[in-house]
Amino acid sequence: MKKRIHQIELFMKYPHDVQKEIFSKLLHSARDTEFGKKYDFKNIKSYDQYKATVPVQAYEALFPYIERRMKGEQKLLWSSDVKWFAKSSGTTNARSKFIPVSPEALEDCHFKGGKDLISIYLNNNPTTQMFTGKGLAIGGSHQINELDPKMDSYYGDVSAVIMQNLPIWAQFIRTPSLDVALMDKWEEKIERMAESTANENVTNISGVPTWTIPLIQKIVELKGASNILEVWPNLEVFFHGAVAFGPYRSLFKQLIPSDQMNYVETYTASEGFFGIQDRSDSDELLLMLDYGIFYEFIPYEEIQKEHPNTIGLDEVEIGKIYALVISTNAGLWRYSIGDTIKFTSLSPYRIKIAGRTKHFINAFGEELVVENAESAITEACEITGAVIENFTAAPIHFTNQSSGGHEWVIEFQSPPDSAERFAVILDEKLREVNSDYDAKRYKDIALKMPLIHAAAPGTFYQWMKKRGKLGGQNKVPRLANDREYLDDILELINEG
Structure with a gap:
């Protein structure tokens, strides 16, 4: 592990050399695939040439290749045999996506990321005393790919793909057993996980905050404890990702009341492992540059264009928002994954996640991104003593009688000391972090004060259940530029 720290320091010191080497290896490995032949990978010698030859790909553009692989063909996007697919519904598209996970992506990206963490x-x-006990991992499920005539390929949540392929030694230091960890019925799974881990010596947890919370609550209830440290006194670290942790921090402090508890953020997705919080005094994420992923970035103003311009790592600037584009050792070529990031440091390259390319509110030119919303709601919670479970927001459109606005549904575990003050602080923080929002709020001309609905405990859980979206890989959409999600939740609230 100390040797690996030295290697990490090397890519921090020589980021462009490392990325250039990965770029060359990727093209060389895939030169004889169908995609590689189509775009003449053999004769691409530079990034500018690659950019001019291969268009930025949405999932829909790659899906015909992926579908053919799922039906048994090989050597389409990547050179080695792909037998696993990470199933992702995403948060921007109701249709399932099947992301190829090659042996190289498993070993040199997902596993390597876990070891680096x-x-x-x-x-x-x-x-640390982490290895004196077990690690609890909260994952999804997988199943046989029935489209494959040989029936020797599989798909499932990326967490399940990783768990199923872990080496034998890794299974001895984790809990619960695979048959429980990979169950597909989420409510039954929470019950079984609680029962099978409540008497273990758990020292570390890995998972998504939104789905870790109900498991901890279930275990506390099962054991008749007041908090999880009465059950797991040696718990010392929570490795988390997928959603921003800020809005959940106060709730975790209640569930795990210890100043010694550590929280480490990761940036992972079905497509790869991208970033790790490498410093205890900062929530920035170190961009991991030697995982077989070549990075490109779409400037914010280009994101909605059909043929966006991209830039390389050497051209990015601090503080600007970019959409992430990746080429990977699983055959995702110039793939726009739908996430936006901003750089906080260029030496080394550290980032923060800004949100999703389709998860924003821009009904009035305010360009409100998820990062703005999470920053504002975190501050409002801290000042008013509120603790939240979940939230989402959407626009209120103009009428003849009224200006527009933003409507929020927030599920509080502990309500704010004043609902009015919470709304004011939320609005003030949004104005502070987003100048476009601030301009539209001037004298309520385009935007009025946020309208907030306090939802009863369990509302978002019931809504996700209704949509068939229970499970670790499914996330509540934070912002939407239309009212589809919000109106659906409000209808559920009104029915109750």
Whole structure:
């Protein structure tokens, strides 16, 4: 692990050399695939040439290749045999996506990211007792791909793909057993996980905050405890990702009331492992540059264009928002994954996640992104003593009698000391972090004060259940530029 820290320091020091080497290896490995032949990978020698030859790909453009692979063909997008697919419904598209996970992507990206996460944590916490107990991992499920005539390929949540392929030694230091961890019925799974882990010595947890919370609550209830440290006194770290942690921090402090508890964020997706929080005093994420992924970036003003311009790592600027484009060792070529990030440091390259390319509100030119919303709601919670479970927001459109606005549904575990003050602080913070929102709020001309609905506990859980979206890989959409999600939730609230 210490050796790996040295390798990480090398790519931090020589980021462009490392990315250039990965770029060359990817094209060389895929030169004889169908996609590689179509775009003449053999004769592409530079990034500018690659950019001019291969268009930026949405999932729909790659899906015909992926579908053919799922039906048994090989050597279409990547050179090695692909037998696993990470199923992702995403949050911007109701249709399932099937992301190829090659042996190289498993070993050199997902597994390597997991090992690096532990290496970095140990390097920052040399007195850790993490290995005196077990790690609890909250994942999804997988199944046989029935489209494949040979029936020797599979798909499932990326967490399930990783768990199923872990080496034997790794299974001894994790809990619960695979048959429980990979169950597909989420409500039954929470019950079984609680029962099978409540008497273990759990020292670390890996998972999505939104689905870790109900499991901890279930275990506390099962054991008649007041908090999880009465059940797992040696719990010391929560490795988390998929959603921003800020809005959940106060709730975790209630569930795990210890100033010694560590929280480490990761940036992972079905498509790959991208970033790790490498410093204890900052929530920035180190962009991991040697995982077989070549990075490009679409400037914010280009995101909605049909043929957006992209830039390389050497051209990015601090503080600007970019959509992430990747080429990977699983055959995703110039693939726009739908996430936006911003750089906080260029030496080394550190980032923060800004949101989704389709998850924003821009009904009035305010360009409100998820990062703005999470920053504002976190501050409103801290000042008013509120603790939230979930939230979402959408626009209120203009009428002849009224200006527009934003309508929020927030599920509080602990309500704010004043609903009015919460709304004011939320609005003030949004104005502080987003100048376009601030301009539209001037004298309520385009935007009026936010309208907030306090939802009863369990509302978002019931809504996700109604949509068939229970499980670790499914996330509540934070912002939407239309009212589809919000109206559906409000209808559920009104029915109750």
